[in-house]
Amino acid sequence: MTPSERWQQRTEWPLIGIALAFLVAYAVPIVQPSVSARVVHLCDVVVVVSWLLFAADYLIRLVLAERKWRFVRSNIVDLAVIALPLLRPLRLLRLIALLSVINRSAANNLRGRVVVYVTGGALLMLLCARLAVTAEERNVPDANILDFGDGIWWAITTMTTVGYGDHYPVTTTGRFVAAALMVGGIALLGVITATLASWMVERVREGNDADQAATRSQIDQLTARIEDLHRELREQRPAPVGVEADVAAGPGHAPR
Template identity: 55%
Template sequence: MDAERTESTTRPEEPAVSRVEQWENRTEWWLAAAALLFLGAYALPIIDPGIPPWLGNACTVVAALVWVLFAGDLAMRLYLAENRRRYLREHLFDVAIIVLPLLRPLQLLRLVTLLTILNRAGSHQLRGRVVTYLAGGTILLVLCGGLAMTDAERGHPDASIQSVADGLWWAVVTMTTVGYGDMYPVTTMGRYIALALMLGGIALLGVVTATFASWLVEKVSEANEEEEVATRRQVEQLRAEMRALREELQRSSGQPGR
């Protein structure tokens, strides 16, 4: 009993989970499903402009309901937070997701929730989280950039981007900084979208470069450690052989007639 008491008193206490964290753990996958539903409702009228009016209205209703859901989630987190003003200052981006999407392309900010959940569900190692976040961010950035650009440019008489395929091709070319120049935005909204995609592409390329460099450094370090271990093992073997030879010589010199 004393040993159990001693163990219980010396065992480190686990950090308490706040009410906000409990709420986030219960709702994060529901919010991810809502974000995917919103992506479908946003993309369908852009992919097929000739959809029936009732289906277009349904997509509008779904997008509005998802906005209400996200706004309610933020309101609940503020209600559960111990210091509401501090929580609000530390989560300004969540507020922006609710307040800013008055313009149609900015509504895609709601998909950032997917990146947050991917980051939590990724590997426990830092590099694993970075790779998971990077892969998800790249896919979402290309998809959202292509959709938003198509929505902004389609129908303009001088626009070269008139379909989703054109928008996705432009997004990949722009994000990778290739810049063929075969397609480019001509509307003001399209240029703002291009600016955001350029900045996002540069940031992703920087993360890729840093992650790859870190991986190379780790591999070189592991190879050096293996070589050092092998060298130490060989040195120990040589020392053992030298000790054995020294002992053999001492025994031989101590024998008579030698």
């Protein structure tokens, strides 16, 4: 195992904890706008510290990587997520850092947890999208996404491609979030559908394999029993009459 892989294995759960703390700190001022200034300041500190820890994780992985340019090229999104939120209009990209950490952790344990991963990913994307849109839209003139409930309804109708049109973003940032939710939502829902279908096919195949194995076992048992019956019949079959008389007459008697 390379040093980079060991680092990722050791920091997997701590980074997930940091990501969840980041999500809570980001969500509290949006869900409850009436919280005190002290709570808002504390949440801002948690968000900034979490983002700095994400940046430190990226730099450490870069230092431990054997081929640094290859690491940079294969982690362009991580680099953008770390660098671009320094610009205030792009601060929402910190939410992508959260998704990136969860995605990297789940990818290492994807086998056997696909349904949990894609379902959790869909719910997490839904939550991040509605938080981001609510934060950007509710104080804008002519906006129709004014609170967290409106954001939930908008995110669900957008992600499921229903799109009633009663709520929609009017800001440029909100529309970018909507576009990302549309693309990501369709992809994740497609993965969920494909995964469930694959699971059903696998269960049916396992059932067929079990039935075939049982049938083969029964056929083998029947074949063995038939061979035993043939053997018993051969042993119990009487000899021809002429042969029995010759045997009874003794070795000195000439056959007829």
